[in-house]
Amino acid sequence: MxxxxxxxxxxxxxxxxxxxxxxxxxxxxxxxxxxxxxxxPTLEPAEMYIDKSGEEIVEELYSFEDQGGRHVALTPExxxxxxxxxxxxxxxxxxxxxxxxxxxxxxxxxxxxxxxxxxxxxxxxxxxxxxxxxxxxxxxxxxxxxxxxxxxxxxxxxxxxxxxxxxxxxxxxxxxxxxxxxxxxxxxxxxxxxxxxxxxxxxxxxxxxxxxxxxxxxxxxxxxxxxxxxxxxxxxxxxxxxxxxxxxxxxxxxxxxxxxxxxxxxxxxxxxxxxxxxxxxxxxxxxxxxxxxxxxxxxxxxxxxxxxxxxxxxxxxxxxxxxxxxxAGVWPEEALSTDYYVLQVGDTRDVAARIARDLRASGNVVETDVADRSFGAQMNYADSINAETVVIAGERDLENGEVTVKDMESGDQTTAPVDAFPGEHDRPTYDDFA
Amino acid sequence: MxxxxxxxxxxxxxxxxxxxxxxxxxxxxxxxxxxxxxxxPTLEPAEMYIDKSGEEIVEELYSFEDQGGRHVALTPExxxxxxxxxxxxxxxxxxxxxxxxxxxxxxxxxxxxxxxxxxxxxxxxxxxxxxxxxxxxxxxxxxxxxxxxxxxxxxxxxxxxxxxxxxxxxxxxxxxxxxxxxxxxxxxxxxxxxxxxxxxxxxxxxxxxxxxxxxxxxxxxxxxxxxxxxxxxxxxxxxxxxxxxxxxxxxxxxxxxxxxxxxxxxxxxxxxxxxxxxxxxxxxxxxxxxxxxxxxxxxxxxxxxxxxxxxxxxxxxxxxxxxxxxxAGVWPEEALSTDYYVLQVGDTRDVAARIARDLRASGNVVETDVADRSFGAQMNYADSINAETVVIAGERDLENGEVTVKDMESGDQTTAPVDAFPGEHDRPTYDDFA
The missing domain is CATH 3.30.930.10 (Bira Bifunctional Protein; Domain 2)
Known part of the structure; x- marks a missing residue:
């Protein structure tokens, strides 16, 4: 449009x-x-470039009169x-x-x-x-x-x-x-x-x-x-x-x-x-x-x-x-990186949000569901943002006081006590609980 | 002007x-x-704001015709x-x-x-x-x-x-x-x-x-x-x-x-x-x-x-x-911070430059003389940029294989072997050599 x-x-x-x-x-x-x-500033007096910058730059100048009648230019240098x-x-x-x-x-x-x-x-x-x-x-x-x-x-x-x-x-x-x-x-x-x-x-x-x-x-x-x-x-x-x-x-x-x-x-x-x-x-x-x-x-x-x-x-x-x-082959990889996705299954938003907050407090990049999506849709999304670890807060796991910790590269998963997650860990992984 | x-x-x-x-x-x-x-982009079609942003923004729009005849605006939002x-x-x-x-x-x-x-x-x-x-x-x-x-x-x-x-x-x-x-x-x-x-x-x-x-x-x-x-x-x-x-x-x-x-x-x-x-x-x-x-x-x-x-x-x-x-009193202090100033006395640029490079390689902010100034002028400058430590590369010290390390807050100074400076230290201080 x-x-x-x-x-x-x-x-x-x-x-x-x-x-x-x-x-x-x-x-x-x-x-x-x-x-x-x-x-x-983004705008400067156009005269500054006309006087100082040489004709090549002046020919290419974005300049105009502002609402106050000033002859201004978007800075070319x-x-x-x-x-x-x-x-x-x-x-x-x-x-x-x-x-x-x-x-x-x-x-x-x-x-x-x-x-x-x-x-x-x-x-x-x-x-x-x-x-x-x-x-x-x-x-x-x-x-x-x-x-x-x-x-x-x-x-x-x-x-x-x-x-x-x-x-x-x-x-x-x-x-x-x-x-x-x-x-x-x-x-x-x-x-x-x-x-x-x-x-x-x-x-x-x-x-x-x-x-x-x-x-x-x-x-x-x-x-x-x-x-x-x-x-x-x-x-x-x-x-x-x-x-x-x-x-x-x-x-x-x-x-x-x-x-x-x-x-x-x-x-x-x-x-x-x-x-x-x-x-x-x-x-x-x-x-x-x-x-x-x-x-x-x-x-x-x-x-x-x-x-x-x-x-x-x-x-x-x-x-x-x-x-x-x-x-030279040294341009950085154009890809997103994410430390954790906290996945919600059922009505577990309070726990998921608490875990996300704690993980963020130790400097991690953490997302959780804000769109009320299914397990599969959340897992696909976690994959699309290259989440390293997915923490699954499921209603049934939580009845046992547990969350599931899934390493996204290997696909391995294990459970962890919800009260100890993240606990003392700044950056808990599958390996910490396997 | x-x-x-x-x-x-x-x-x-x-x-x-x-x-x-x-x-x-x-x-x-x-x-x-x-x-x-x-x-x-900084510029967008002006029509985008005229159509979408409401009259208050449009009245305040910086808009003009570019050299290609496009009606463009500096983005107001x-x-x-x-x-x-x-x-x-x-x-x-x-x-x-x-x-x-x-x-x-x-x-x-x-x-x-x-x-x-x-x-x-x-x-x-x-x-x-x-x-x-x-x-x-x-x-x-x-x-x-x-x-x-x-x-x-x-x-x-x-x-x-x-x-x-x-x-x-x-x-x-x-x-x-x-x-x-x-x-x-x-x-x-x-x-x-x-x-x-x-x-x-x-x-x-x-x-x-x-x-x-x-x-x-x-x-x-x-x-x-x-x-x-x-x-x-x-x-x-x-x-x-x-x-x-x-x-x-x-x-x-x-x-x-x-x-x-x-x-x-x-x-x-x-x-x-x-x-x-x-x-x-x-x-x-x-x-x-x-x-x-x-x-x-x-x-x-x-x-x-x-x-x-x-x-x-x-x-x-x-x-x-x-x-x-x-x-609320939580605006950060408006002051420069500098880890090291490497001061040159006499013809010691090669040593000073080498020390500065080594200190930078471990992540420090380091300045050295680029204006051929006197000891006093360099010391004043080091003070003006809030240098924490001044490393003095002096001709006479160097004859003994040493540089002087000065803590700028206390004023204390000591010597350090030039070959060990910074050596294994990522962030050497007066205390490391006193």
């Missing part, structure tokens, strides 16, 4: 249980590093919001500020595999440190997150680049070059043919020769990064190369170096990045797009009216992350 | 930590009853969405369907204490049982939720009513009565003077005499519910009274009867309720509005094009629930 809106998703319990486990694992990793949860929040309490917050949050975002894109109009991201950011250690900690928490989800080193790689190397190289070329436009071309380089990539660079103001030279330079080996300094001869490139090397050294100490490969062709789509940027890729290439990315954005807080505050972060999204976990 | 939008909220870490604990406690209770988490989802998979889902989810909703209301334009609700519903046991389980999980949050019986009460008693009594009066309108008047009765309440009833088609009589009837004692049957003499009233009594009997077995009081003046604002409805109130009256409410809505699924499917549910919201918890 009413249809779900295109690009939006309904999550039913079995799939949601798997998603919840992944969200929890991600957040447990992030919390272990001392990132603190925040929560943020978190960074402008956290920048606003940092600026609002800059004096009170002790630095570095380490925040995370998991929530949905919205972009009016064409839905496809791994892309929806409503998607979830866990945003993880450090504000207030320009040190390479902060970049490395972001790489480390990202790497730990993936290994804690069950991936191993051969499953993924972080392609690490540096915006200032890209920008610094571009400014060495003669001509009227639109650096933002050229960096956006780099961001697309992996997705298009080389000729088209060069055309995009030419569109940004490079000559074809410059485009080819630039392309070659970005192909440099990690061992030969100094060649870029020699080529450019500028302090900017020297600083950027040194910074990149320092981040990789810190990544070594932080235990994440093994996941990192140099890849100057990686640029990230958003305009506000300033230093190290990285993208996570499926090593097998089966998931062809970047799984997620992140990087340093040192100028954003100041551009929001705050004091200069360096920042670095990353943001895994649910749709691509699930593709990678599925590809 | 950019302002947060009116009626929306930013949650910083300390407050968020308290909110997270409350959300987790609520969800733990609900999961223990076998309710399964679902997740749902969950029930129409879950009805849509039940209908979409009606054949596959084993009954009863027990679902929950926690997420934000949006209504363009005037912000005031306990009311925001963006608010969070945990929706909890059972589909597929018309039995009083299902109503009672909803009351029971609501009651358990509040006691698990630290409230006791004297803190709150559930005012229980029945829509069919209200509707059944109204239809016994002569005249052209708008039953929906009259029930909305009942919903407002506690918030306005008696004279205004009677005026509202008259506006719904009752005479002043009928309004007074109706008001008297709703004041009936629990022991005298049979008087309503006598007065009305209709099967509808008889069935409704019996159903209400059966729900209260089941509530006794489910351990929640003590929280319930009969209150026929309770009606709930939404149009789609059909049977038992209830609202939770602060017993002290300090929080003057209903904390949350719920009830039975047996016709909604069918009205969405599904097979007739009885339903009952409730939905606590964050804003009023926090007022009640604060009033």
């Amino acid at each position: 009413y249809d779900r809106i295109k690009g939006f998703r309904d999550f039913y319990p079995a799939e949601m249980q798997a998603r919840r486990q992944v969200f929890d694992d991600v957040e447990d990793t992030v919390r272990a590093y001392g990132f603190r949860e925040i929560d943020t 978190l960074t402008p919001t956290v920048a606003r929040m940092v600026v609002a309490k800059q004096q009170e917050l002790s630095k570095p500020i380490k925040w995370f949050s998991t929530r949905p975002f919205w972009r009016y894109e064409e839905p496809q595999q791994g892309r929806f109009r409503e998607f979830y991201q866990t945003n993880v950011d450090i504000f207030g440190s320009s040190e390479p250690d902060a970049d490395a900690e972001i790489l480390a928490v990202a790497g730990d997150m993936l290994t804690n989800l069950g991936l191993d080193q051969s499953d993924f790689e972080f392609r690490v680049s540096h915006r200032d190397i890209l920008g610094g190289l571009l400014e060495t070329f003669d001509g009227d070059i639109d650096v933002r436009e050229a960096i956006r071309a780099v961001d697309k380089s992996a997705k298009v043919e080389q000729a088209e990539y060069h055309d995009l660079l030419v569109g940004a103001g490079l000559s074809y020769e410059q485009a080819e030279r630039f392309d070659e330079l970005l192909d440099v080996d990690e061992a030969n990064l100094d060649e870029l300094i020699e080529f450019a001869g500028t302090e900017r490139i020297e600083d950027a190369v040194t910074n990149l090397q320092n981040v990789l050294d810190a990544a070594e100490d932080f235990g994440v170096r093994e996941h990192c490969t140099l890849s100057l062709e990686t640029a990230r789509g958003l305009d506000y990045y300033t230093g190290v940027v990285f993208e996570c890729f499926d090593s097998t290439g089966e998931v062809s797009r970047a799984v997620f990315g992140g990087g340093r954005y040192d100028d954003l807080i100041e551009s929001f009216g705050g004091q200069p505050t360096p920042a670095v972060g990353f943001a895994p999204g649910d749709a691509t992350l699930s593709l990678l976990l599925q590809r | 950019y302002d947060r939008i009116k009626g929306f909220r930013d949650f910083y870490p300390a407050e968020m930590q308290a909110r997270r604990q409350v959300f987790d406690d609520v969800e733990d209770t609900v999961r223990a009853y076998g309710f399964r988490e679902i997740d749902t 969950l029930t129409p969405t879950v009805a849509r989802m039940v209908v979409a998979k009606q054949q596959e889902l084993s009954k009863p369907i027990k679902w929950f989810s926690t997420r934000p909703f949006w209504r363009y209301e005037e912000p005031q204490q306990g009311r925001f334009r963006e608010f969070y609700q945990t929706n909890v519903d059972i589909f597929g049982s018309s039995e009083p046991d299902a109503d009672a389980e909803i009351l029971a999980v609501a009651g358990d939720m509040l006691t698990n949050l630290g409230l006791d019986q004297s803190d709150f009460e559930f005012r229980v009513s029945h829509r069919d008693i209200l509707g059944g009594l109204l239809e016994t009066f002569d005249g052209d009565i708008d039953v929906r309108e009259a029930i909305r008047a009942v919903d407002k009765s506690a918030k306005v003077e008696q004279a205004e309440y009677h005026d509202l009833l008259v506006g719904a088609g009752l005479s002043y005499e009928q309004a007074e009589r109706f008001d008297e009837l709703l004041d009936v004692d629990e022991a005298n519910l049979d008087e309503l049957i006598e007065f009305a003499g209709t099967e509808r009233i008889e069935d409704a009274v019996t159903n209400l009594q059966n729900v209260l009997d089941a509530a006794e077995d489910f351990g929640v009867r003590e929280h319930c009081t009969l209150s026929l003046e309770t009606a709930r604002g939404l149009d789609y309720y059909t049977g038992v409805v209830f609202e939770c109130f602060d017993s002290t009256g300090e929080v003057s509005r209903a904390v949350f409410g719920g009830g039975r809505y047996d016709d909604l699924i069918e009205s969405f094009g599904g097979q007739p499917t009885p339903a009952v549910g409730f939905a606590p919201g964050d804003a009023t629930l926090s007022l009640l918890l604060q009033r």
